[in-house]
Amino acid sequence: MALIVQKYGGTSVGSLERIENVAEKVIDWRARGHHVVVVVSAMSGETDRLIGLAKGITPRPPPRELDVLLATGEQVTIALLCIALEKRGCPARSYTGGQVRILTDNAFNKARIQDIEASAMRADLDAGRVVVVAGFQGVDEDGNITTLGRGGSDTTGVALAAALKADECQIYTDVDGVYTTDPRVVPDARRLDRITFEEMLEMASLGSKVLQIRSVEFAGKHNVPIRVLSTFQEGPGTLITFEEALEAEQMEKELISGIAFNRDEAKLTVSGVPDRPGIAFSILGPISDANIEVDMIVQNIGRDGTTDFTFTVHRNDYERALEILREHAAQLGAREVSGDHKIAKLSLVGIGMRSHAGVASRMFQALAKENINIRMISTSEIKISVVVDEKYLELGVRALHEAFELDQAA
Ligand code: ADP
Ligand code: ASP
Ligand code: MG
DSSP: OOEEEEEEOTGGGSSHHHHHHHHHHHHHHHHTTOEEEEEEOOOTTHHHHHHHHHHTTOSSOOHHHHHHHHHHHHHHHHHHHHHHHHHTTOOEEEEOHHHHTEEEOSOTTSOOEEEEOOHHHHHHHHTTOEEEEETTEEEOTTSOEEEOOTTTHHHHHHHHHHHTTOSEEEEEESSSSOBSSOTTTOTTOOBOSEEEHHHHHHHHHTTOTTSOHHHHHHHHHHTOOEEEEESSSOSOOEEEEOGGGSOHHHHHHOSOOEEEEEOOEEEEEEEEEEOOTTHHHHHHHHHHHTTOOEEEEEEOOOBTTEEEEEEEEEGGGHHHHHHHHHHHHHHHTOSEEEEEOOEEEEEEEOGGGGGOSOHHHHHHHHHHHTTOOOOEEEEETTEEEEEEEGGGHHHHHHHHHHHTTTTSOO
């Protein structure tokens, strides 16, 4: 007998029929003798709808009240799933995040889980009940409702699996695993049997929204094995695993595991600034003071005593960042401040890269062949990212997928 935590995403619980389908699946697992804890998202589109309601009143709703509103989405689905389970004679009990006591910090809209009270859930499981928990939400020390950021139900699933020391955390979604890239963009994308935590973390951080970044971080830290599976078809899915568990041979063969992309960024350039110590700090200091996160940074080689400085931020922060730079331009001695929010970042990810040279040049060649201009480059041990014009995103991803023959198993 195993203890399994299953998380079902928005599409999987998008209608009454689908909720009843989930109930059938849960009952199936239980019939095989397992204890099951289920985490559900809100019905697909519901979180967006609720955000739309709040923004219909004011563009910047108070974060605390937004969380009170957003948490209702998941409260609907836990109740409906329990109703569907009980109808089938399966004892079940629903819990909101606060009722479990998923304790978080008080950073509304992006709270972090600090602690989970597992005793009530354990008692239910011992009594033969299925436990159904609302994803994406928790409660802070003062009893305020908090939410965990978009896609946060993944993190609830993994955190519950860690707290309950579950044997596996199954993430059920609308694709049957983690693919070499988003199958919506590249129909030839291939499902991976396994991917390491490290690679999955890079993929998620670089834009693959199949798992929330924090859920992967959490799983890596607490040794929770995750399997990504389809709600709608049978199959082995993708196991997110530790590097040691991968055979050395397999690691060496697979140069690149996947391609991630992200169109949520924008870039800003300060041109003609004096090339002197402290200039990077003078430019980025005010940006960081405004709580704007910077991703890629490039400073050109100086010429004639001046240099150009370019960096990227989340697209939502673009206008604000531009404003700040313009306010400081004179003080910085800059010739010009410019920006572009129609950019996209393409990234190759793979632990095989560590031991193989030539990945970058193969990447640049593939993009050059399609006449795609690279605007920025950044690398780390297991990834290479480039910034290109947004209009080349799909073309670029497909070209790279082909150049690295990702449609074929190594
Ligand atoms: P859920 O609502 O179940 O949480 P999400 O929409 O958050 O589902 O995540 C699943 C989606 O992630 C897929 O429909 C797919 O389009 C997208 N996706 C992006 N990158 C990948 C990838 N590398 N492998 C699989 N799916 C991906
Ligand atoms: N309902 C939330 C969202 O849409 C959380 C989730 O689905 O994971 O972001
Ligand atoms: Mg999701």
